[in-house]
Amino acid sequence: MTDLPVLTAALGRYPGTARLLDGEIPSGRLRLDFEKVAPISKAFAPMVRSGKYQVSEMAIATFLMARAYDKPLVLLPVVLVERAQEAALLCRKNGPVQGPADLAGARIAVRAYSQTTGMWLRGSLAESFDVRADQQRWTTFEDAHVAEFQDPPWVSRAEKGQDLLGLLKSGEADAAIFGNDLPEDPDLRPVFPDPQAAGAAFQARHGFLPVNHLVVMRRDVVEADPDLVPEVLRMLKESGAAVRSRAELRPALALAIDYCAEQGLLPHRFTPEEAFAGLPASVP
Incomplete structure (x- = not known):
């Protein structure tokens, strides 16, 4: 039997990720190797700067800034944290x-x-x-x-x-x-x-609560095997995470991009569709 690909991952513990972190969501396609990072925000800079993980939680402002600077990350339509601020x-x-x-x-x-x-x-x-x-x-x-x-x-x-x-x-x-x-x-x-x-x-x-944390994957991992993306999404969804569609996430992305641009956080504007660059077409 061929060994399953192992993806290093950094995710915080929430009601929607606990079962996944505890190994309760099996997969015949891949294995997630979780690194304990506390607080989870300490994973964001290493992910952006050196691609330390292959799957990682990431703050929406960090991701949008990373996208503007063409960091090799692919956004998944998953919300791990959203709340009034x-x-x-x-x-x-x-x-x-x-x-x-x-x-x-x-x-x-x-x-x-x-x-x-x-x-x-x-x-x-x-x-x-x-x-x-x-x-x-x-x-x-x-x-x-x-x-x-x-x-x-x-x-x-x-x-x-x-x-x-x-x-x-x-x-x-x-x-x-x-x-x-x-x-x-x-x-x-x-x-x-x-x-x-x-x-x-x-x-x-x-029409939405402010989104704090999303999930990203390294671009090279997605390009090498795009079918890993829907499997990661399936595992997150079965764990209880808020897996959404691009259309559902678009309003929050659009407003966050506007806010970031107005506040001097982005070198240039881009569209919510561009935020999903690299996401396989099979993912709605």
């Missing part, structure tokens, strides 16, 4: 920011300017409150996952020893964008008075 934007209870409109000209801290949560929030702020990214002063702590990207002029790097929470609590930042782990601090509150209502308004306006 508004609860991640915090300010001090006694600070100058009372609501989203007060962020015009504000100092905002975020892990990286290219962080996906920040991308969605900046886009929504510009769209709903006319608060644009280049009107604010951004402080960051990390480079983008895509090495070629340089932060725009309205972004500066935090000093050595500073941290996100410290900048916010000290007043050096008027607001800060956090990820999954929100600080439990009685002196802080969301910038949006009702984050759930704001998230619901975004979904009602656009």
Whole structure:
């Protein structure tokens, strides 16, 4: 019997990936060899910069930037993480920011300017409150996952020893964008008075929740054996992941591309169809 091809993979553990990670989804076509990466965001830069994995989770902003710089990745129509973003934007209870409109000209801290949560929030702020990214002063702590990207002029790097929470609590930042782990601090509150209502308004306006993490494969792997793609998709779907069609994912991709371009994250615009370059025609 011919040995099955082994694909190295990096995926986070979610309800939709747990069975796959635990080896409960058999395949007669391939074997996935998972590398433990925690947090999963640490897999994104190695995947973009050196193709470390053959299958990998990836933030949508990272992927779109990678596509713009022609990185050899193929996007699969799979959503691993999607959520409303508004609860991640915090300010001090006694600070100058009372609501989203007060962020015009504000100092905002975020892990990286290219962080996906920040991308969605900046886009929504510009769209709903006319608060644009280049009107604010951004402080960051990390480079983008895509090495070629340089932060725009309205972004500066935090000093050595500073941290996100410290900048916010000290007043050096008027607001800060956090990820999954929100600080439990009685002196802080969301910038949006009702984050759930704001998230619901975004979904009602656009018809979808903001997409955070997708799945990509290395282009050389797909070109060598395109039939591996539908098998990876089958395994993800049987595990419970949100496997969608290109058409279903198009609105989120289109808006994310617009937001990224407006915020200086892309060297040039492209279409959602171009985002799927390299995906076999057999995948709807």
